[in-house]
Every structure is written in structure tokens, then in C-alpha cells.
Amino acid sequence: MDSIGLHSRSVHYRVLTLGRRYKKALMVLADFIALPVALWSAYALRLTQWWPVDYLQPVWWLFIATPIAGLVIFTRLGLYRAVVRFMGAQAIWAVAKGVMMLAVLMWASAYFFELQKFPRSIPINFALVALVYVGGSRLFVRNYYHWLIGHYINKDPVLIYGAGNSGAQLSAALSAGGEYVPIGFLDDDPAVRKTTVAGLPVYAPSQVGELIEQRNVTHVLLALPSATRSERRRVLEQLANHAVHVKTIPSMQELVSGESLESLRDVDPEDLLGRETVPPVEKLITTSITGKVVLVTGAGGSIGSEICRQVLRNQPKALVLYELSEFALYKIVQELELIARNEGLAVPVYPLLGSVLDQVRVERVISHFEVKTIYHAAAYKHVPLVEHNIFEGVRNNAMGTRVLATAAQKAGVERFVLISTDKAVRPTNVMGATKRLAELIIQSLAVEGNENNKGSTVFSMVRFGNVLGSSGSVVPLFKQQIQAGGPVTVTHPDITRFFMTIPEAASLVIQAGSMAEGGDVFVLDMGEPVKIVDLARRMIQLMGYEVRSHEYPEGDIAIEFTGLRPGEKLFEELLIGEHVVGTEHPKIMRAHEERLTQAQLEQVMQGIETAMLQGNCEAGIEWLEQAVIGFTPATSVDWLKKATS
Numbered sequence: 001m002d003s004i005g006l007h008s009r010s011v012h013y014r015v016l017t018l019g020r021r022y023k024k025a026l027m028v029l030a031d032f033i034a035l036p037v038a039l040w041s042a043y044a045l046r047l048t049q050w051w052p053v054d055y056l057q058p059v060w061w062l063f064i065a066t067p068i069a070g071l072v073i074f075t076r077l078g079l080y081r082a083v084v085r086f087m088g089a090q091a092i093w094a095v096a097k098g099v100m101m102l103a104v105l106m107w108a109s110a111y112f113f114e115l116q117k118f119p120r121s122i123p124i125n126f127a128l129v130a131l132v133y134v135g136g137s138r139l140f141v142r143n144y145y146h147w148l149i150g151h152y153i154n155k156d157p158v159l160i161y162g163a164g165n166s167g168a169q170l171s172a173a174l175s176a177g178g179e180y181v182p183i184g185f186l187d188d189d190p191a192v193r194k195t196t197v198a199g200l201p202v203y204a205p206s207q208v209g210e211l212i213e214q215r216n217v218t219h220v221l222l223a224l225p226s227a228t229r230s231e232r233r234r235v236l237e238q239l240a241n242h243a244v245h246v247k248t249i250p251s252m253q254e255l256v257s258g259e260s261l262e263s264l265r266d267v268d269p270e271d272l273l274g275r276e277t278v279p280p281v282e283k284l285i286t287t288s289i290t291g292k293v294v295l296v297t298g299a300g301g302s303i304g305s306e307i308c309r310q311v312l313r314n315q316p317k318a319l320v321l322y323e324l325s326e327f328a329l330y331k332i333v334q335e336l337e338l339i340a341r342n343e344g345l346a347v348p349v350y351p352l353l354g355s356v357l358d359q360v361r362v363e364r365v366i367s368h369f370e371v372k373t374i375y376h377a378a379a380y381k382h383v384p385l386v387e388h389n390i391f392e393g394v395r396n397n398a399m400g401t402r403v404l405a406t407a408a409q410k411a412g413v414e415r416f417v418l419i420s421t422d423k424a425v426r427p428t429n430v431m432g433a434t435k436r437l438a439e440l441i442i443q444s445l446a447v448e449g450n451e452n453n454k455g456s457t458v459f460s461m462v463r464f465g466n467v468l469g470s471s472g473s474v475v476p477l478f479k480q481q482i483q484a485g486g487p488v489t490v491t492h493p494d495i496t497r498f499f500m501t502i503p504e505a506a507s508l509v510i511q512a513g514s515m516a517e518g519g520d521v522f523v524l525d526m527g528e529p530v531k532i533v534d535l536a537r538r539m540i541q542l543m544g545y546e547v548r549s550h551e552y553p554e555g556d557i558a559i560e561f562t563g564l565r566p567g568e569k570l571f572e573e574l575l576i577g578e579h580v581v582g583t584e585h586p587k588i589m590r591a592h593e594e595r596l597t598q599a600q601l602e603q604v605m606q607g608i609e610t611a612m613l614q615g616n617c618e619a620g621i622e623w624l625e626q627a628v629i630g631f632t633p634a635t636s637v638d639w640l641k642k643a644t645s
Contacts, residue, residue: 157183290315292316299323508588608623
């Protein structure tokens with residue numbers, strides 16, 4: 001009881017902490033008093049006399065029978081099982097039914113017993129007055145409880161956005177306990193404004209600033225589980241300019257999966273972007289997965305792990321996880337086992353530790369499990385790290401792809417899909433250049449296979465931008481910085497990026513791979529680019545803080561510009577050339593781009609390998625420049641080379 005603001009002997013405190021049995025007894029007592037008083041009031045109103053003795057004496061027994069019958073009826077209707085502080089329209093309707101039944105019973109008794117001095121309007125008057133007395137007593141108790149919570153318990157006052165069923169249920173759950181006390185609803189439906197829901201007023205969203213000021217509101221909780229992302233984005237934009245922390249209940253899909261309504265969490269990054277997803281084409285999802293052995297490299301990474309989840313749910317013959325990091329592999333195995341158990345999936349899952357550079361192990365894995373589809377997500381992807389670890393980036397991203405793809409072609413794997421990146425287009429960093437080199441390797445193997453009948457493997461690659469929530473995304477970084485009190489660091493005021501959610505990206509990768517004919521470069525429609533400083537500003541505001549700036553120095557969190565990092569671009573591109581055509585999926589395009597001949601590629605790879613053996617970073621960069629169109633390297637060098645030079 002540490003949170004109670006009054007002394008333990010306070011009347012309010014004792015009322016608040018009464019046991020359920022005592023509270024129920026008080027309501028029974030209140031009704032036992034209210035019903036005879038309502039009957040007396042019915043007579044007084046009809047006869048316009050304060051105490052009409054001549055009329056009351058012949059029916060004295062009604063003043064005993066009415067409360068007894070009322071308690072029986074109310075009990076059968078469940079009025080004493082209901083928790084009064086959660087009382088809503090259903091409970092009021094139950095009270096109305098109860099008093100109407102009592103009125104009908106009263107009229108029937110008068111008729112049966114041929115009561116004298118019993119005006120016919122008495123049952124009607126009684127029903128109206130009893131509804132006011134019995135229903136009003138409950139509304140008073142409910143409002144009294146909310147007043148106590150607001151004044152004597154240390155809880156944050158909150159507004160609930162959405163006055164529908166979910167909002168009413170959330171209000172009831174919060175009133176039962178927790179860190180918040182709801183003080184009203186926000187809803188943009190004019191039909192519900194100036195009404196009450198679960199005893200709380202409904203306000204227009206335009207009043208939120210006034211309510212924050214007057215009622216010290218700290219949070220707005222979104223109760224919009226079935227709203228589309230664009231609708232949620234519109235709501236968030238309404239709230240963005242107010243110093244209030246915005247949280248949300250789980251989505252409808254999460255609620256169906258067993259999440260509780262009061263499991264509040266911060267707003268999802270995808271809600272900030274408002275991007276609508278397109279439902280997957282079922283046949284494109286199942287073609288490369290159902291009934292086949294599927295291998296996913298980089299299975300513990302952001303994209304790799306989501307591909308694993310989606311593959312598992314589409315009934316492969318077996319799922320092989322290939323991952324270099326023991327911890328990452330352990331995590332995804334635990335998660336997949338939980339999904340399989342909860343959803344009744346009987347799919348064998350084989351977690352294997354290993355590097356894509358280990359040719360012998362890769363070949364053994366593919367042949368032993370008779371792999372039919374490979375999703376190659378293993379890669380070093382953090383631009384600043386690869387920029388200063390040049391040869392390891394080339395080795396893992398390009399040479400690892402060559403080892404894996406060659407083994408796949410040799411074993412007759414049906415489909416091989418490389419997960420690429422928009423940073424491979426006219427790259428200004430080593431990471432992007434290594435990913436473009438990996439694409440060139442896949443394109444070359446596809447041409448070689450077709451020309452020399454080296455196998456039936458259909459090679460393709462899928463290129464897309466940043467994914468929200470990945471280990472390298474700015475979103476978790478911004479969140480950490482905001483929680484730490486700032487500043488939030490952005491490299492440049494004008495920097496923009498494309499964004500997509502991890503589930504959508506993984507789904508589109510799978511669907512694109514199923515459309516491949518050989519050597520295809522697929523590009524995902526990423527929507528409009530997002531200005532990173534705007535994303536940072538919105539995140540600060542929706543976590544309940546104000547942006548500190550020269551114009552507003554009393555703000556809470558500052559945004560600092562740190563300058564572009566080595567190899568970082570102001571904006572990303574998805575296409576090298578102009579030749580792009582649509583596909584049967586509206587979010588997937590097919591690009592036709594220049595490729596290296598097999599002889600050119602061999603020359604580049606041999607040159608890079610020689611540079612590696614010699615530890616000659618400059619030569620390695622020169623070979624990358626020769627292979628990758630538009631590569632403009634930064635002036636940084638490998639840390640090891642820098643340390644030994």
C-alpha cells in the first residue's frame with residue numbers, strides 16, 4: 001500500500017481497500033434501501049403529497065416484498081457479480097431490465113390482489129425512479145472510485161485514443177490496477193464525442209493539448225488494434241506536436257495469438273512510416289518451400305531469422321539453419337521450436353554452425369540434406385566496420401557467396417536467392433562494393449550454367465533498402481539514445497533512407513525467388529525515402545519529450561549532426577540502369593543490368609586474392625573499382641593495414 005497517498009486511517013483509504021465481500025454487502029444494502037424509497041417516491045410524485053398515509057397503509061407489505069423481490073431479480077441478472085468500477089452500458093441495461101421486471105411484477109400483484117388505492121401509474125413511476133436510484137448509486141460509486149484513484153494513488157493520468165470496444169476493455173483493465181489511470185477517451189468520430197464510455201468522457205483529438213495542460217496527462221494509449229498503418233500514422237501525426245508519450249495495445253493479429261490487451265508497448269517504427277503491406281501471393285510463397293529442403297545462411301540475423309520463421313510456417317520437408325554465430329543460432333532455434341510447438345508444425349529443423357567460406361562443409365551440408373532451395377542472407381553489413389576491415393568484408397560477402405553458389409550449382413540445387421542491398425548501387429563504401437561483387441558472381445554463374453549446361457540451378461538476387469528493427473537500423477539506436485536522455489545523433493540534416501519492415505522484406509524475398517528465371521536482379525518497391533532527422537524528431541515526440549533546438553532551448557532531447565561517416569551516402573538508389581520491368585507482384589520489379597564475363601570476373605577475383613595475400617589494401621580497392629560500376633571509395637583504409645603502416 002505504499003502508493004496510497006492518505007494516512008491509513010483515512011476514510012477514503014478504508015473505502016478503497018474494503019474487501020470484495022464487504023463491497024458487495026454494501027451494494028445489497030444500498031439496493032434494499034433504494035427500492036422502498038423509490039416506491040414511496042412513486043406515490044409522492046403521483047399524489048403530489050410528501051406522506052400520503054391513506055394510500056400507503058393498505059400496501060405496506062409492498063415495501064417489504066419489493067426489495068426482497070428486487071434482490072432476487074438483481075442477483076439472477078448478475079448485478080452483484082459485476083465490478084461496479086468497470087460498469088458500462090451493459091450493466092445499466094441490466095439495471096433497467098431488473099427494475100422493469102419489478103414494475104411488471106408490482107402491476108401483476110396489484111391486479112391479482114385487487115389492491116385498493118393503487119394508481120395505475122405507480123409501476124411506471126417506480127420503474128423510472130428506481131432506475132435513477134439503483135443505476136445512479138452504481139454510477140456514483142464508479143465515479144467516486146475513479147476520483148479516488150486520480151487523487152490518492154500515484155498513477156499517471158492517461159488518455160485512451162479509440163472509444164470502441166478495445167478502448168473500453170483497456171480502460172477496465174487499467175482501472176483494475178497498474179501504473180496508469182484513464183481520465184478520458186480521444187476519438188475522431190463526431191458521433192461519440194461529448195458522450196461517455198465506461199464512465200469516462202470522450203473528447204475530440206484537437207483537445208489533447210488542452211487536456212495535457214489541465215489534467216497533467218503523461219501518456220496517450222492507442223486502442224486501435226485493427227487500424228491500418230496509414231490510419232495509425234495519421235493519428236500519430238495528430239499527437240506528434242504534444243509532449244506526451246504514446247503507447248499502443250497489441251495489433252489484432254497479436255491479440256488473436258494470445259497477447260493480452262493491456263500489454264502496452266511503444267509505437268512500432270512502421271507506424272511512424274505508415275507503409276501499407278501487400279498480401280503475399282500464395283503460390284509465390286509455397287513454390288520454393290513447401291515439401292522441399294530449404295537452407296538459410298545467416299539464419300540468426302535479422303533477415304535470415306525472419307526467412308526461417310516464414311519458411312517454417314509453409315511446411316518445408318526440412319529447414320537447415322547455417323550460421324557462424326553460436327549465440328545467434330541458439331536464439332533462432334529456441335524461437336523456431338516455440339513456433340512449431342504453438343502452431344503444431346512437424347518440420348525437422350537442423351541447426352548447423354559453419355562459415356560459408358568452408359567449401360568442404362558447405363558441399364557436405366548441401367548434398368547430405370539434399371537441399372533444393374537456398375536463401376543466402378549471411379553477410380557483413382555494417383558499413384563503418386567493413387570500411388575498415390576491407391579484406392574480411394570481401395572474403396565473407398563476395399568469396400563466401402562464390403563458394404556457396406558454386407556448391408549449390410554442383411549439387412543441382414533448384415533455386416539460389418542472394419539477399420542484396422541498395423548499397424550495392426554505385427557504392428561509396430566497401431560493404432556496398434562487396435555486395436555488388438557478390439551479385440556479379442551470381443549473374444556470372446547463372447550465364448555459365450545456361451551456356452555450359454553445368455546444372456539446373458536458377459540463380460537470382462533481391463535488392464532492397466534498410467529494414468526496420470534490424471541490428472543495424474537507426475530505430476533501436478535512436479530509442480536507446482532517447483531513453484538515455486540524448487542527444488540523438490544523425491549524420492547529416494539531409495540524409496534519407498528507404499525503409500521496410502523485416503517481415504515484409506523476407507516475404508518479398510521468398511516471392512521474388514520463386515519468379516526467377518536465371519540471373520535475375522529483383523528490386524523491391526521501398527516506397528518513398530524517409531528523412532532520418534524527421535524520423536528522429538517523431539520518435540522523440542512520441543516518447544513524450546520535446547526536441548531541444550536553438551529556437552526551443554528548453555526542450556528535453558537535442559538532435560546532433562555528426563557528419564557523414566566514411567563511405568556513407570546522403571541517399572541510396574535501387575537501380576544501376578534504367579531497364580526495369582514489373583512482375584506479377586506489385587511490389588517486386590525485375591532489373592536488367594550489365595554483368596561481367598566469366599573471364600573478367602576470374603581476373604578480378606584472382607587480383608583480389610593476390611592483393612589479400614600481399615596485404616595490399618590499395619590494390620584490393622583498385623580491383624573492386626574495376627569490377628563494380630560507379631564505385632567511388634572513401635579515403636579510409638583497413639585498420640590492420642593502418643596499424644602496420
